[in-house]
Amino acid sequence: MGLTPRPEPALPSGQESWVTTKLDFLVNWARANSLWPMPFGTACCAIEFMATAASDFDLARFGMERMSFSPRQADVLICAGRVPFKLAPILRRIWQQMPQPKWAISMGACASSGGMFDNYAVVQGIDTIIPIDVYVPGCPPRPEGLLYGIMLLQEKVKKERAADPTLRNEMDPDPKSQLYIPPSVIDELSEPFGNSVHQTRSGL
Amino acid sequence: MSTPFTPYVAGSALGGDAAAPATQRHVPLHGGDANPSAGALVHQFGDAIRGVHVVRGETNVLVARERLLDVVRWLHAEPSQRYEYLSDVTAVEFRDPEQPIEVVWHLRSIAFRRFLRVKVELAPGGPLEVPSVWEVYKSADWMERECYDMFGIRFAGHPDLRRILMWEDYREGYPLRKDFPLRGRFSRSEQLRQALAADPEARYSMEELSVADAFEDLPDDMRRRLRAGEKAGE
Ligand code: SF4
Numbered sequence: 001m002g003l004t005p006r007p008e009p010a011l012p013s014g015q016e017s018w019v020t021t022k023l024d025f026l027v028n029w030a031r032a033n034s035l036w037p038m039p040f041g042t043a044c045c046a047i048e049f050m051a052t053a054a055s056d057f058d059l060a061r062f063g064m065e066r067m068s069f070s071p072r073q074a075d076v077l078i079c080a081g082r083v084p085f086k087l088a089p090i091l092r093r094i095w096q097q098m099p100q101p102k103w104a105i106s107m108g109a110c111a112s113s114g115g116m117f118d119n120y121a122v123v124q125g126i127d128t129i130i131p132i133d134v135y136v137p138g139c140p141p142r143p144e145g146l147l148y149g150i151m152l153l154q155e156k157v158k159k160e161r162a163a164d165p166t167l168r169n170e171m172d173p174d175p176k177s178q179l180y181i182p183p184s185v186i187d188e189l190s191e192p193f194g195n196s197v198h199q200t201r202s203g204l
Numbered sequence: 205m206s207t208p209f210t211p212y213v214a215g216s217a218l219g220g221d222a223a224a225p226a227t228q229r230h231v232p233l234h235g236g237d238a239n240p241s242a243g244a245l246v247h248q249f250g251d252a253i254r255g256v257h258v259v260r261g262e263t264n265v266l267v268a269r270e271r272l273l274d275v276v277r278w279l280h281a282e283p284s285q286r287y288e289y290l291s292d293v294t295a296v297e298f299r300d301p302e303q304p305i306e307v308v309w310h311l312r313s314i315a316f317r318r319f320l321r322v323k324v325e326l327a328p329g330g331p332l333e334v335p336s337v338w339e340v341y342k343s344a345d346w347m348e349r350e351c352y353d354m355f356g357i358r359f360a361g362h363p364d365l366r367r368i369l370m371w372e373d374y375r376e377g378y379p380l381r382k383d384f385p386l387r388g389r390f391s392r393s394e395q396l397r398q399a400l401a402a403d404p405e406a407r408y409s410m411e412e413l414s415v416a417d418a419f420e421d422l423p424d425d426m427r428r429r430l431r432a433g434e435k436a437g438e
Pocket of ligand 1: 111115
């Protein structure tokens with residue numbers, strides 16, 4: 001694949017004082033345990049997300065008591081369901097409206113890769129629109145799966161260091177094309193695979 | 205402008221002693237009794253009715269394109285027909301390119317408990333245009349837009365024929381046509397670039413923006429509330 005790995009966080013080694021690391025620990029502990037999700041349910045995965053939030057699985061145990069239906073008071077965007085091209089600019093706008101610190105979870109096969117909808121209307125991977133922290137596989141993922149993804153995100157949050165200069169990198173898209181990864185990479189990522197390589201391009 | 209609301213009562217035109225509707229069993233694939241409206245149409249319009257077929261107990265009437273609007277108008281207004289409800293407008297394209305594209309209207313008479321499928325065939329190579337039935341059934345508005353969006357069929361006389369499912373400046377064609385590739389015509393990056401170039405807040409037509417113009421048509425209580433300062437939905 002033509003993907004380049006993300007640059008390693010450039011930590012100023014040995015220069016972090018006891019105070020900063022302890023402060024980091026405190027801040028991360030608070031953040032990780034009070035992530036406010038912005039549920040962006042577009043399809044069937046949203047039903048499973050609701051099950052996760054309801055009493056049996058109870059998202060509130062993880063500090064996600066409050067669903068934020070406004071991006072401006074949210075920490076985690078949980079995209080549950082497929083993203084059609086028509087929704088792409090809206091999703092991008094919602095992501096940009098969320099204040100830092102912010103994270104994103106892509107829930108389900110469709111959001112992560114287009115899933116079985118390898119067609120003219122569905123974005124092949126939400127990560128071509130916004131950066132994603134945790135991908136939860138499954139069609140739909142069981143609530144346990146989503147909870148595991150959330151716990152992974154909490155681990156990630158707990159490892160953040162305020163001294164890391166790349167931490168709150170917004171990854172601004174290219175102003176001309178509005179894409180933030182190169183077109184060739186998008187094409188490569190969206191190549192058909194599995195059964196969908198056999199579909200006819202002409203349709204006849 | 206608003207007309208008083210009169211409810212349509214199912215079966216009301218059949219008289220008090222009409223049998224209760226029952227689910228039909230063992231319906232043959234072809235043949236059987238045609239909807240009585242089909243005979244009335246042949247009687248009224250003669251040659252303009254190109255054919256009547258009964259498929260699975262449902263009656264399909266093939267109509268000449270030029271007379272479609274007359275036929276629909278008559279079915280709607282004639283007291284012995286009373287097709288009050290247009291439930292669908294769609295189109296069919298067959299795999300065989302020689303076969304014409306069909307545009308299909310599903311009409312329902314609530315008063316008589318009847319269902320009628322009206323079809324118009326569009327010869328291959330000819331213009332993909334049929335008259336809009338919007339002036340008879342206002343519900344045709346979005347259904348015709350969808351049919352236009354997916355098949356590229358133009359509905360002459362439609363007040364606002366724009367795409368409805370795909371975004372308005374979608375340039376790849378008409379997705380449900382047989383010559384449309386499943387993954388679209390452009391590369392994925394180009395599709396994404398075009399989609400992201402859209403401004404999600406610029407998606408309103410002039411009509412949607414001129415809500416204020418429609419103020420006089422609103423019901424009284426709503427007008428009162430709006431005048432008292434209530435916001436018309438955020
Ligand atoms: S991954 Fe499966 S359940 Fe989730 S949106 Fe796609 S089709 Fe629906």
